[in-house]
Amino acid sequence: MNNNLLLIIVGVAVILAVSYAVFNYLCVKKMEEGTERMGEIAGAIRIGANAFIRYEYKLVAIIGAIIAVVVFIVISWQAAIAFVIGAVLSASAGWVGMKIATYANVRVTNKARETGDLGKTLKVAFKGGSVMGLCVAGFALLGVIIVYCVFGIAAGQIDEIASGEIGRNFITGLESSFTMTLSGYALGCSIIAMFNRVGGGIYTKAADMGADLVGKTEAHIPEDDPRNPATIADNVGDNVGDVAGLGSDLLESYVGAILSAVMLACELFMHDVYASTELLNRMLLFPVIFAGCGLISCVIGISYILIKPRLSKNVHMELNIATWISAAVTIGAGAVLSYFMFRDVDLALPAVGFKVGAFSPWLAAVCGILAGILIGIISEYYTSYDYKPTKKISQSSKEGPALTVTQGLANGMISCMLPVVVLAVAIFGSYALAGMYGIACAAFGMLSFVAATVSVDTYGPISDNAGGIAEMSGLEHGVREITDKLDSVGNTTAAIGKGFAIGSAAFAALSLMTSYLYAFTGSNLLLDLIDPLTLCGALCGAALPFLFSGMLIEAVAKAARKMVEEVRRQFREIKGLLEGETLPDYKTCIEISSQGALKEMRIPCIMCILFPLVTGFIFGPMFVAGLLIGATITAIMLALFCGNAGGAWDNAKKFIEAGGVEGEGKGSPAHDASVVGDTVGDPLKDTVGPSLDILIKIMSTVSLVAVVVFSKFNLFGTLGII
């Protein structure tokens, strides 16, 4: 089988996905917006979101340009170009998603208003979501193909590895140009993702907390009530945080997972004895082609919902079917692919690590997929109010906010163990099946049908926004009921998505770390924590996610405090506001969120780029190796803790609202207590949790790019301390 011909599959997948996205985009945009008031509100949300993204991208462009120049000077022009490609594609995915979400939201409301039909409304929302899902995967693979074909094949960087002619890096002579170029691309995606996630996360939660704290708790007006000055900001936040942030985040995860496998294959080939050039080529290509197959499968899965004439009332099931179709087709296609790609190459050498022949990498990928699903199910157990843990939090609300928070903290901490055990089993399993390369396979396996999961994930905030618009436009109660139903399903399905995100991040970080170690230890791979310098690195690394999380939470709290004060001021000073006679000043609230996010996002984001660099140049590569493993370990724990604690508090509140706790309901003291829990959980689950997976990958990629330099030049090495 001709290797390069296989790339055509990926090209077809990309063209198919992007065309489908464009088609859906135009379909959605063509629909009616509904009443004038609806149009006005949607317009305000759109303007707010556009303005924020514009500001954010300006800031990011400056930082990105600086990094690109540094990469150009220190590494290579190829890596710098790849970096820019990654940054642009990642930014575009977030931007397109945000665009379509701000068009789709009002059209979802309108569809619900016009038809009153759940299935038809779902289709609009999902069509909007699919634009984002398809673009995320499509753009990511587009970039991969460009980098692969231009630099890997046309410029001969892969041949360089195959011919053993590595070491052309002008400073260290250690690293292959191709891994550096790939790292550059991954880094570009990661940096945009970090800013989008963190900025969006701060924006959305500051607005949300501000709106809830005064609106719900003090003034006792419902969510999204037009009298609440922070309500537009809150809805803008959904678009810039839950949509644009999510899009860039998952594009980054997807790219990270695929490229970590490709890079690992290069490193394995360069540093361990490998069988043949043919095998190298196959191992380099397999992740990319597998992803292409996944993307085509997702087009099929997504079409199920968009084409099926009458969807059933069970929205949850319909969405699950779409995801399962995507997953099943991916797995099936992957098996065929794995067999045909690896059956005729020599897998005999033990260093290859393929224990079960040609199917080894496929089985490792399946390991990852299963782990992702299991982690998602466990998350659901700990966060859904159908199960005991969340119910306990609801019950605790009767004893006031303190015990609600305490019980939620306990729940979040306890919830870390099971997913980690699953992760450990999957790591060991995928390693046993296909060596270190197997761990990388598990990472991209998990994300191979990302287009479907992102479509489902994005449809949630679109429905949420649609509900907001219904409320603010004063539409009849039935409309809100439909959007609420869609929204609540979105919350549940999001749990699975989160499982994949953190799981794949763990796998990708591990394989990036392996590449990192290869890059300076040669074939004598070692990460020895009994070495004091490495241990010190691990300790500092372990503290880093705590510091990062603390800074993000504080950023949200700071902006939220300002928001609270502003909303209180408006309630106090604007006459007739609470009576619904005048409209509040939405704009000031939007500005507070926007300014808060732009100001507060810088330091944590820049910190996680600089930390491995600075310590690398002072203490050398072993310290950074410790740093990476320490950070990876605690970031996984904190991500699970934050995600599950936050999700459980949210649903514990909903359980009380749904009448789950006898004698309590909306407005009761227990409900107030549960709102406190929900508010505490907000920044944890939507700002911190999803940023942590980017944190560990950005640190790994930065280190991988820079290690060629700081493994030669570092203070401790120069002083002869180590």
Add this chain to the structure above:
Amino acid sequence: MNNNLLLIIVGVAVILAVSYAVFNYLCVKKMEEGTERMGEIAGAIRIGANAFIRYEYKLVAIIGAIIAVVVFIVISWQAAIAFVIGAVLSASAGWVGMKIATYANVRVTNKARETGDLGKTLKVAFKGGSVMGLCVAGFALLGVIIVYCVFGIAAGQIDEIASGEIGRNFITGLESSFTMTLSGYALGCSIIAMFNRVGGGIYTKAADMGADLVGKTEAHIPEDDPRNPATIADNVGDNVGDVAGLGSDLLESYVGAILSAVMLACELFMHDVYASTELLNRMLLFPVIFAGCGLISCVIGISYILIKPRLSKNVHMELNIATWISAAVTIGAGAVLSYFMFRDVDLALPAVGFKVGAFSPWLAAVCGILAGILIGIISEYYTSYDYKPTKKISQSSKEGPALTVTQGLANGMISCMLPVVVLAVAIFGSYALAGMYGIACAAFGMLSFVAATVSVDTYGPISDNAGGIAEMSGLEHGVREITDKLDSVGNTTAAIGKGFAIGSAAFAALSLMTSYLYAFTGSNLLLDLIDPLTLCGALCGAALPFLFSGMLIEAVAKAARKMVEEVRRQFREIKGLLEGETLPDYKTCIEISSQGALKEMRIPCIMCILFPLVTGFIFGPMFVAGLLIGATITAIMLALFCGNAGGAWDNAKKFIEAGGVEGEGKGSPAHDASVVGDTVGDPLKDTVGPSLDILIKIMSTVSLVAVVVFSKFNLFGTLGII
């Protein structure tokens, strides 16, 4: 210098310390109790505390007996006897401390009532505290001497190592009998400490939260008001948690720190090429003699306060002087000791690792002491309301409980970084000075003046209790003012103590882990996290402290919920209670705390013993090595997070009470919000935080004892998987 003669110094220190403790005990007991009502209340507290300790010790005795039998069968009769000695001494230290605290509390109140003099009252409280401080260090060293002289010298276990005649363990032939005996002793101390800390911690916080949640927040009656049914339980809790728990905990830390150094010396000698038997003897003895010098220094430091005729009004300074005297004399004596012990032995071989000659171990110990002090200062920065972080929490209280909690979480997370950096620098520094042995020296250095710090730490809860008795006996306001002043100083000084506890735990865990690795890898010391099995161990290990913390928090919450319901019931059903006409039913509340603690403490405590054992026998020693390092890393982070977040919430509340936030004060909405923060922090800082350092040491010690068995017999090894 004759080695064994040096042990006489330690013997003298022990006799001196214990006699001093007995003298102070009798002094305190001889004092007047005050009014009949005071005697009654103190009696009720004493009965409650005695009853709980009795129940607890019965439970612990059963578990201890089981473990002793297992140790006897699997390891050796010497280790089993050492285990029992450790358990008995640790239990005794806690018991004596609790006894004296329940006598001293009412006598402190009475001294304040009779004299109205701060200095004189301080003396009584500190005299009570010193009994505990001296007993903790005295008992610990007593046990060490017994084990050392009887098994090490008389039974010839040290000669066995010196003669290279190791490997007499009947199962594996790998380990020396002496390290096993020492591990047995350390394990005995650790297990009692774990139960005392966890049981006491659950007891005290369930009572405290229950009392506060209903009393302060709902009924708006002051703390320790006799109308509050949970108030006696709350005061009992201070004695069983903050006194007995603390005592056993620090005894365990102290023993762990000393013995980890002794064991490491054995392992170094057995597995690496060492210079001479003489050096082995010196390295074995140095930690013990150093501790003896420290104990004598503490007797001097403690005497400063007890003998000085007129103490100044600045209580904080006086206590600090006592601590600094103890520390300074210890450091001075240590330098002399180090010089005389190591100047005439051959330090030439690089494996010895002494880089600066005879002073190397002393300098490493000083590294540890400095690190402990710095960590304490950093903790103070993050938790005292004199500084920005805590003030920010107070300010956030104006925006309600949600932002109070959020800001506190952020603060706690951010606060992890600096102490960890200090720790890392100290680890690297002490290693650079004296090799792996240096890290162990840093651990016992940090705790060498533990008698002084425990005296200061214990005086806090005694004063707290004294205040409670004053309030409940309806004494005049001036009495309470004095006890409150003493109490608040106690809270600040406790920060330093916590810094030493977690810092030394980290160092001790690391040197125990090194011994563990030596025990099965021989001299090829390696903890390679790129090995998938080790990595899986590290991941599971990292989740363990989260699980453990979550379980403890949940245990407290569960008991507290019951307490809340009971207190609410009493307020509702007992007529005339809130009007102060009838007394509440204190006994039921005591039983709820007691039952809750006894029931809930079992699973987390047993879990942390079984986890390394079970996984060791299934996955083998490398998995457990990963488990230990993973657990150590996250336990340090969580301990810092819990301690600092909890402390800051507590003080943020106090800052509002002290009028620090303009326009707010006791009873204002901001104060109510800060009480929520304080309550959330309660189990974190007083149950979880202090238990985590025991967790990592218990896991390390259990593994060290059992590794000789499971390194030979484990499922994965048998199946040939690894």
